Amino acid sequence: MSGPARAGGGYRVPFARRGSVVGERDLAALAELVHAGGSLTSGVWRERFEERFGGRIGARHALSVTSGTVALELATRLLDLAPGDEVIVTPQTFQATIQPLLGHDVRVRFCDVDPDTLNMDPGVLQSLVTDRTRAIFLVHYGGNPADMDPIMAVARRHGAVVVEDSAHGIGALYKGRHPGALADIGCFSFHSTKNITTLGEGGMITLARDEWAERVLRIRDNEVDGVYVPRAAPKDAPALLPWMKFADGVYRHTAVGIRGAGTNATMSEAAAAVGLVQLDGLEQFVARRSWIAGRLDQALSAFEGVRLHRAAADSRHSYHLYTFFLSAGREVRERFVRAVDRLGVEIQLRYFPLHLSPEWRLRGHGPGECPHAERLWFEEHVNLPCHPGLSDAQVDHLVWAVTRALAQAHQTPGLARTG
Numbered sequence: 282m283s284g285p286a287r288a289g290g291g292y293r294v295p296f297a298r299r300g301s302v303v304g305e306r307d308l309a310a311l312a313e314l315v316h317a318g319g320s321l322t323s324g325v326w327r328e329r330f331e332e333r334f335g336g337r338i339g340a341r342h343a344l345s346v347t348s349g350t351v352a353l354e355l356a357t358r359l360l361d362l363a364p365g366d367e368v369i370v371t372p373q374t375f376q377a378t379i380q381p382l383l384g385h386d387v388r389v390r391f392c393d394v395d396p397d398t399l400n401m402d403p404g405v406l407q408s409l410v411t412d413r414t415r416a417i418f419l420v421h422y423g424g425n426p427a428d429m430d431p432i433m434a435v436a437r438r439h440g441a442v443v444v445e446d447s448a449h450g451i452g453a454l455y456k457g458r459h460p461g462a463l464a465d466i467g468c469f470s471f472h473s474t475k476n477i478t479t480l481g482e483g484g485m486i487t488l489a490r491d492e493w494a495e496r497v498l499r500i501r502d503n504e505v506d507g508v509y510v511p512r513a514a515p516k517d518a519p520a521l522l523p524w525m526k527f528a529d530g531v532y533r534h535t536a537v538g539i540r541g542a543g544t545n546a547t548m549s550e551a552a553a554a555v556g557l558v559q560l561d562g563l564e565q566f567v568a569r570r571s572w573i574a575g576r577l578d579q580a581l582s583a584f585e586g587v588r589l590h591r592a593a594a595d596s597r598h599s600y601h602l603y604t605f606f607l608s609a610g611r612e613v614r615e616r617f618v619r620a621v622d623r624l625g626v627e628i629q630l631r632y633f634p635l636h637l638s639p640e641w642r643l644r645g646h647g648p649g650e651c652p653h654a655e656r657l658w659f660e661e662h663v664n665l666p667c668h669p670g671l672s673d674a675q676v677d678h679l680v681w682a683v684t685r686a687l688a689q690a691h692q693t694p695g696l697a698r699t700g
């Protein structure tokens with residue numbers, strides 16, 4: 282295949298301009314919602330979406346919010362972290378996973394990753410955990426489920442809460458179970474690039490404890506985060522009470538022990554209506570991602586020095602990200618990335634190890650803390666486009682470009698073609 286690499290100034294194969302697919306069924310749901318003429322917020326669509334989502338993944342509670350970032354912020358609040366507490370986190374994720382911890386006076390310990398999966402390594406976790414460990418934040422990197430059984434065993438032994446950032450994990454399976462419902466709190470993103478979207482932005486928090494769900498319900502609806510004690514209506518208000526919209530919340534309860542302000546994290550009815558349709562399409566979206574990943578795996582397997590990012594035999598990868606490792610040295614990786622870019626394939630490398638980013642360096646973190654995460658990032662890690670928005674022709678071009686770029690690198694010692 283040949284021809285201009287970039288059509289119309291853009292990439293012929295974009296990384297994930299819109300990783301999710303929005304179509305006629307989503308539009309029909311929106312039309313139904315608009316024609317029904319009811320409220321555009323806090324209504325039946327949201328309830329249905331939460332119920333269906335929670336039921337699908339097997340979560341005790343599933344509450345929709347406005348983004349994955351907000352879900353992670355709420356998760357962090359629920360922990361009631363205090364000075365001196367320790368939190369163990371993965372370094373190989375998007376910054377939103379651990380950003381809320383910057384606002385707390387806690388000791389953050391970065392846990393190195395398993396070099397095959399880029400997920401938190403349970404063995405390293407064991408070496409970092411102490412009796413002060415209050416929480417563990419991990420991600421299912423790229424949609425490849427983290428090895429949760431040994432992680433949960435460590436967490437349970439030490440009474441630590443495990444927060445799963447499952448922004449990539451929807452559609453994946455860990456030993457037949459769903460990421461985001463394998464631990465205590467799960468956080469999902471329905472951003473435009475994710476495996477399903479709620480019209481560009483949106484999120485869900487899943488919770489194993491009733492008390493947490495009650496708190497999230499209040500916080501996301503602009504009530505203070507506190508403990509409520511019922512009391513009688515104040516003397517100056519009773520005549521107006523029937524007309525006060527939130528009479529019960531405002532006038533019949535006293536908030537004691539306020540932990541913080543509320544916010545508005547309410548998912549719109551339009552977003553929820555689309556979310557329901559997207560959930561129906563999830564298996565199909567993941568199947569398409571897996572098919573593209575299969576084509577790439579096959580092409581890449583023909584080369585030495587390539588390691589694929591595969592799920593364990595008893596798990597399923599959701600291929601939110603397609604990742605592989607080029608173990609022929611930093612220069613070869615860089616040459617390959619530049620060559621693929623020239624051939625019209627957009628590459629975005631995800632993610633820079635967080636302990637090396639400025640905000641965490643300011644808190645004393647730096648090189649040497651996570652040797653695997655650092656080496657893989659600086660020398661081997663590659664992400665390629667893989668999403669259902671790609672046509673068959675784009676996938677053909679992708680495979681051709683990747684093969685050609687690797688074949689050019691064939692001259693380089695350590696990267697020979699085997700097939």
Ligand SMILES: Cc1ncc(COP(=O)(O)O)c(C=O)c1O
Binds near residue numbers: 347350449470471
């Ligand atoms: C791993 C991970 N966590 C959290 C987020 C934040 O989600 P959102 O964009 O919905 O705020 C993202 C991506 O956007 C992500 O990739």
